[in-house]
Amino acid sequence: GAVVSQHPSRVICKSGTSVKIECRSLDFQATTMFWYRQFPKKSLMLMATSNEGSKATYEQGVEKDKFLINHASLTLSTLTVTSAHPEDSSFYICSARDFGSGANVLTFGAGSRLTVL
């Protein structure tokens, strides 16, 4: 089945630094990937839709200059949290849809836990 890999799974950084999270579709091509944020005991919240070869589409209230998304290839999207602050600490999850499978299943990565000190 479709596999989505996220890296790193955990990252701790100092306030003010930037952190990059990678999302890869391992056995399928994904023209569209999605980035979510999840706080403890809360729902996943869609941050942005990452489109291969074009600009990402951000949800209302998500700062595009803060959360940089790059989707340079059909198998890789990256989320960079710039000038991270403690309030950016969260669980970030990506997902991708394998249109080739015909099953309309959205596959999620395992998530990346960011802690900003």
Place this chain on the structure above:
Amino acid sequence: KNQVEQSPQSLIILEGKNCTLQCNYTVSPFSNLRWYKQDTGRGPVSLTIMTFSENTKSNGRYTATLDADTKQSSLHITASQLSDSASYICVIYGGATNKLIFGTGTLLAVQP
């Protein structure tokens, strides 16, 4: 008010017992309803997907039902195992912008 409400918020059951989780939604239009299992610190994993015309769908010990008239869905877990301990999330694909709308989940703990 959330467009996808789940109940109970949390549930503790003994290993081997059955349980049923509920999902009520107000999302319209509706494309499909999905149940996901999310282990702590992991990404969600799909259990079932149901379209408007489907009433029930099973995946092993998991059986989902859908009543599109009352906008209710349930996830029934049979003969629970310790590994079933997780958060179960009801997700609707639809709405005015045709996106995934997530419920807040039910946290299930299966105890020996």
